[in-house]
Amino acid sequence: MAYATMDDLLQVDPTIAEYGVLDFDVELAKSEAEINRLLKVRWFTPYVNARGKYNLAFDSTLLDATQFTKATVYHCIAEHIMPKLTKFEVEGDVFQVKMKYFSSRFEEEFDLILREGVRYDLDDDGSYEEEETKPVHGLYLTR
Numbered sequence: 001m002a003y004a005t006m007d008d009l010l011q012v013d014p015t016i017a018e019y020g021v022l023d024f025d026v027e028l029a030k031s032e033a034e035i036n037r038l039l040k041v042r043w044f045t046p047y048v049n050a051r052g053k054y055n056l057a058f059d060s061t062l063l064d065a066t067q068f069t070k071a072t073v074y075h076c077i078a079e080h081i082m083p084k085l086t087k088f089e090v091e092g093d094v095f096q097v098k099m100k101y102f103s104s105r106f107e108e109e110f111d112l113i114l115r116e117g118v119r120y121d122l123d124d125d126g127s128y129e130e131e132e133t134k135p136v137h138g139l140y141l142t143r
Contacts, residue, residue: 001065003032004072012073013098019085027080031072034079036060038110043118051122064119064128071109078102 009016009024016024036058044058078099086095117133 002028003035003065003068004028004076008069008073009076012070013077016077016081019081024076024081027076028072030080031076032068035068035072035075035110039063039118042110043114044120047118047120053122056122062121062124064121067113067119071106071113074102074106074109078106 005028006022006024009028039060040058048054048056078101082095082099082102086093086099088096115135117135119128119133121128122132123129
């Protein structure tokens with residue numbers, strides 16, 4: 001299941017259909033792949049290490065895809081759609097403003113997901129138990 005669809009994009013930015021492109025599936029797929037990469041780096045390695053399962057490979061099909069819908073939309077707008085529309089002028093334009101805004105929204109959303117706990121079905125039993133969704137790091141200093 002894809003993390004986000006065109007309908008999800010339109011809910012966040014209804015004006016996106018006005019730019020002459022009616023299908024952003026390729027851009028959404030790129031964002032999904034990049035989010036998976038970030039998950040591997042920022043979350044998965046500490047997650048499996050904390051559970052003593054050092055040799056597990058990341059499997060995105062074990063994630064709850066609905067948890068990443070907003071993050072995927074924000075990432076897609078900031079990193080793939082708006083850069084295609086801006087002229088990167090020194091003074092800036094509306095597209096650059098949107099890039100910056102949605103980039104910060106993505107970071108906030110991704111951070112919230114990590115703090116809340118990524119829903120990952122580690123035992124592949126079709127459900128997300130509390131132990132599988134515990135955040136790896138709390139708001140404390142690690143030395």
